[in-house]
Amino acid sequence: GANCTLQAGSSFSGDCVFGLTQHIDGQKKCPLEKAEYTMAAPKWKAYFVMNGIVFTIGAIFMGAPVAPTILVTNVVFVSTKIVTEKEAFAGFGSPGIVALAILFVLAAAVERSGLLEPLIDALMGDGSNPGMSRVRLIVPTMIMSGFVSNTPICAMIMPFAINWAERRGLEPFDYLMPLAFAANIGGTLTQIGSPPNLVVFERVTPTHPMGMFFQSPLAMLCFLAFALYTYFLGPCMLKVSIRPQSLGRTDKPEAELYCIRWVVMEDSDLVGHTWRGHGLLRLSGTRLESVSRRAPGGEAPPVPEDQVLEAGDVLVARCDAADVSKLRHVRGLLIAGDAGEAVRRLGANRRRRCLFECFLRPGIDAAALDPGAADLRAALLSKFQSGLIAHRGPAEEPGMKPRGGNVALLEADEGSFESRADRAFALVRKIPGSAPPRVGRHADPVRAYASMAIVLSVIGMCILVSVPAVGLGDVWLSAAPLASMSVVAAALLVAGDVLTLKDALNSINVQAYVGIAASVGMGKALETSGVARMIAGSLVAMAKAAGCGALGVSAAMFVAACMLSNV
Numbered sequence: 257g258a259n260c261t262l263q264a265g266s267s268f269s270g271d272c273v274f275g276l277t278q279h280i281d282g283q284k285k286c287p288l289e290k291a292e293y294t295m296a297a298p299k300w301k302a303y304f305v306m307n308g309i310v311f312t313i314g315a316i317f318m319g320a321p322v323a324p325t326i327l328v329t330n331v332v333f334v335s336t337k338i339v340t341e342k343e344a345f346a347g348f349g350s351p352g353i354v355a356l357a358i359l360f361v362l363a364a365a366v367e368r369s370g371l372l373e374p375l376i377d378a379l380m381g382d383g384s385n386p387g388m389s390r391v392r393l394i395v396p397t398m399i400m401s402g403f404v405s406n407t408p409i410c411a412m413i414m415p416f417a418i419n420w421a422e423r424r425g426l427e428p429f430d431y432l433m434p435l436a437f438a439a440n441i442g443g444t445l446t447q448i449g450s451p452p453n454l455v456v457f458e459r460v461t462p463t464h465p466m467g468m469f470f471q472s473p474l475a476m477l478c479f480l481a482f483a484l485y486t487y488f489l490g491p492c493m494l495k496v497s498i499r500p501q502s503l504g505r506t507d508k509p510e511a512e513l514y515c516i517r518w519v520v521m522e523d524s525d526l527v528g529h530t531w532r533g534h535g536l537l538r539l540s541g542t543r544l545e546s547v548s549r550r551a552p553g554g555e556a557p558p559v560p561e562d563q564v565l566e567a568g569d570v571l572v573a574r575c576d577a578a579d580v581s582k583l584r585h586v587r588g589l590l591i592a593g594d595a596g597e598a599v600r601r602l603g604a605n606r607r608r609r610c611l612f613e614c615f616l617r618p619g620i621d622a623a624a625l626d627p628g629a630a631d632l633r634a635a636l637l638s639k640f641q642s643g644l645i646a647h648r649g650p651a652e653e654p655g656m657k658p659r660g661g662n663v664a665l666l667e668a669d670e671g672s673f674e675s676r677a678d679r680a681f682a683l684v685r686k687i688p689g690s691a692p693p694r695v696g697r698h699a700d701p702v703r704a705y706a707s708m709a710i711v712l713s714v715i716g717m718c719i720l721v722s723v724p725a726v727g728l729g730d731v732w733l734s735a736a737p738l739a740s741m742s743v744v745a746a747a748l749l750v751a752g753d754v755l756t757l758k759d760a761l762n763s764i765n766v767q768a769y770v771g772i773a774a775s776v777g778m779g780k781a782l783e784t785s786g787v788a789r790m791i792a793g794s795l796v797a798m799a800k801a802a803g804c805g806a807l808g809v810s811a812a813m814f815v816a817a818c819m820l821s822n823v
Contacts, residue, residue: 301338301785308332309778323770330777339780347776351739356405357769358742362711363412364763365749368691369704374525374587376416383424387487390431393417394438394486398479401442402449407768410439419582423535434486441482444475513543513574514646514665517592522567524588530562531571534586541576542583548572577613577665580645581690591645598633598643599667599692607756610670611645611690613663614681620660625680632658640676642668667692707754714745792816 312329316322330344347353366372379396380389393413401409417435421428443450446469520526526534531544547563548570570592575583583589590596602609622635629635633644645665647658658664666673670686677684749755755763782788795816799808 301336302787302790304336305333305338305781305785305787309782312778321767323767323774326771326774326778330774330781333777333781338785339777343780343784344777345773346780347773350773350776352405353769353773353776355739355742356407356772357764358739358746359405359408360411360764360768361746361749361755361760362714362742363408364759365707365754366412366711367415368754368759369707371704371708372412373416373419373585376413376420380417380420383421383426386426386430387490390434390486390490391483393431394434394483397435397438398442398445401439402445402475406439406443406450407765407772409442410436411765420535423538425535425538430490434490437482438479441475441479444478445469445472447471510574511648512576513541514576514580514648515545515572515574516580516595516646518571518573518583519590519592519596520565520567520569520571521588521590524565524567525586526565526589527567528564530564532562536583536586539575539579539582541579543574545572545574577611577687577690580665581611581687585693587693594633595643595645598637599645601637602641602643602667605669606692607753607759608669608671609667609692611687612642612666612668612673612677613685613687614666614677615683616647616658616660616662616664617680617682618660620680636664636666636680640666640668640673640680642666642673703752703754706752707749710745710748714741717741788816 308329312325315325330339333339334341334344376393379392381392383389397409397413413435414432417431418428421431531547536542536544547565549566549568571589573583584591591599616632620632622629622632625632625635625639629638636642636644643666644658645667647662647664649659649662664681674684674686746760750757750760792813795812796809799812802808804811
């Protein structure tokens with residue numbers, strides 16, 4: 257019931273509007289159009305938020321974990337009444353962020369299918385022209401990220417790009433940074449390319465209708481400039497003095513390597529290539545000892561490792577446990593001899609198996625495990641359903657049988673092996689990411705193509721949801737939202753035996769999900785405290801004062817958006 261007078265050019269702040277009327281020349285006129293007004297935040301909140309964000313960024317640069325640090329900052333903002341608890345943690349209930357988490361499952365399914373690696377190899381070439389290989393990588397990345405969130409796209413392509421570079425003796429870092437930037441540019445290609453696009457189109461479309469590819473021409477110009485920059489200046493700009501240590505190569509000591517025999521099959525990727533040419537010589541934990549070719553009279557003398565390989569060639573290599581897993585994923589390269597037969601006798605359920613390094617207890621023998629077993633390899637197979645791939649010891653010689661005191665490399669069921677291994681093994685270590693390749697059976701290609709079809713269907717439905725139906729005017733196609741479609745697709749992949757439920761859950765990047773979801777609360781704090789408006793307003797005022805006009809205002813808004821989006 258309070259009366260107030262608004263001066264020209266002044267603003268009104270309040271939680272609601274009570275029957276406002278305007279007076280002209282002392283006469284009461286029609287009611288003012290209702291609008292939403294927000295209470296101006298105290299200045300101390302703006303300074304507190306700015307200091308809090310600067311402290312958060314500094315802590316992250318000093319090595320603090322990203323997601324927990326942002327969560328703690330949100331809790332501080334809630335305790336100081338800058339944002340409500342609902343606003344601080346609204347990101348965890350956002351359908352878009354939930355869809356982002358589920359898309360990691362779809363990316364893992366595509367990676368397990370094995371269809372992407374030959375495509376990446378064919379796309380990027382032999383690496384003789386690194387600049388062209390980078391351009392070949394970023395073009396499909398941009399196209400895909402125009403329809404799917406950038407993070408899962410990078411997560412899906414990155415392992416294959418690293419593997420491709422390492423096999424050719426190239427620095428993976430030189431390809432990962434262009435990959436990330438291409439995904440970001442691709443997000444501007446379409447209306448659904450990134451969450452900011454959706455927000456802008458939702459606000460603008462009712463008054464200024466824009467199509468699915470409204471901003472595509474500008475995005476293509478930006479990408480063309482980036483492609484030229486990557487090709488011509490990439491070799492100079494990507495030469496940094498400090499590189500991630502995880503991407504560096506290290507030579508493993510002889511005592512940590514297993515001696516394994518491999519056989520090249522007729523359908524192998526190695527047929528018609530050399531060991532060096534296929535990049536396997538660059539594996540940090542692998543040393544090729546000999547390459548033998550079978551002849552009618554027996555095995556011919558070893559051929560040079562640079563000779564073109566043929567079907568039936570037998571390779572003897574010393575590998576660490578991690579590189580054994582990598583070599584097993586080379587199509588058509590199989591473990592030979594008794595070790596290969598032991599692995600094949602494990603049968604199906606490959607998705608539940610992985611590699612283990614185990615220390616055999618001193619004095620253990622076949623009779624102690626299974627009196628009816630011919631040797632220790634057979635005893636391990638019958639007692640623990642595990643296939644002995646190789647073994648090593650302090651004074652091992654080629655051809656020696658495994659015995660107590662050796663370190664054994666086994667393939668076994670990851671769910672039950674460790675709980676039953678106490679009797680024979682003193683120590684057991686699981687090798688991460690060592691699931692055997694799912695190839696060689698009739699169901700494997702069907703499963704691979706089905707997983708790819710499911711992922712492509714999700715992408716296609718995303719496009720259909722966002723593109724106006726032909727002939728229906730402003731009526732939009734009715735379909736399930738992205739989060740729901742992603743959950744259904746993930747359920748189909750688990751039901752179709754492409755992934756186990758455990759694999760699907762482990763594929764979700766929890767750090768990325770929590771970090772992105774928690775960032776929503778920090779963004780809300782910037783908005784409610786007035787920091788975002790203060791920064792943007794100052795830049796716009798400076799542009800106007802400089803007489804830059806509409807172009808200057810647009811440039812100022814661009815600078816403000818760049819600054820705040822990096823926060």
